[in-house]
Amino acid sequence: MNKPDPALRASRLKLLLIMLVFAAPMVAAGVLTVIGWQPNGKANGLPIEPQRNFASEQLQVTMANGQPWAWRADEPQLTLVALAGPDCAAQCLDVLTKMAAARITLNQNAPRLRLLYVGKPPADAASNGMSSYWQLGQDSKDQLAPFRPSTPDSVAALLVESDGTALSLYPAGFDPTGLRKDLQKVIR
Template identity: 70%
Template structure:
């Protein structure tokens, strides 16, 4: 007769454990059915409709005359910097912070390529910009919509390794927000 209360207690404990594991799944299903979806806070704006620069055959010519390969030999994202007219002190400061964001990726830094499109600053050779950035030009000016019109400013576009443009950062963006986004995307 004592085995029946022990059996009931064991079954009750088992049901409690099952309920503990099932409760979050049921709650998530109910939230999903009600239409609620979690939103991640990104600092850039999504590019809609999505564009794939490789499929569009968007041509970027590097300073050495070579074409920019949108599809790289290894999966690496590309951060494109588009300078406004007369890139000077403020523009260079933002570009430096963007390069520093790449450095903070530590071991994952090689998974991000930096591409600067436009007229380089006058002191690009002396400030070490060529050490971090591949310099090039948008041959057909098909990225003009992302380029800022404000002098001494810079905007950015983050591109997936297959050439899909993911996010844009308009002129005046927060470089520390860009760094946080990069740390989320590149792991």
């Protein structure tokens, strides 16, 4: 009876250990999935549940030039929709400015985010350059009413995927810094 060569046994053991190193994460992921554990993302926005697709719902926002807003973007672009509460004034305008600044912080990825303001613009919107950053539209059928804040001088925001699917809601009083962080995670 021949004894296996010790070098051959060592190389087989090394091969088995290498296979184990690569298989262990897959086995661990399978076990975690079976027991129902899911990682928690630390997004600042609230998920839209049930999920809605504004394009398939034919939710119509009419732009200042009379054209309808295209929820399905020609290229991969998300849309950040700002919905102001009644009497949008100084605080509302401050949040809108911070939202526009969040787009600027995306640097070369900034064109991948469209800014859409839906509703009556603030009184001094023309003088403060709001139209330089935001595309202004109206929701004549008030289909976005469930997302619009009722608090005066406040803003809520919706993040919408390029196919028209609403991803996240940022209710009135949200932290614009948290929104910026979410945008930097999503838009790369």
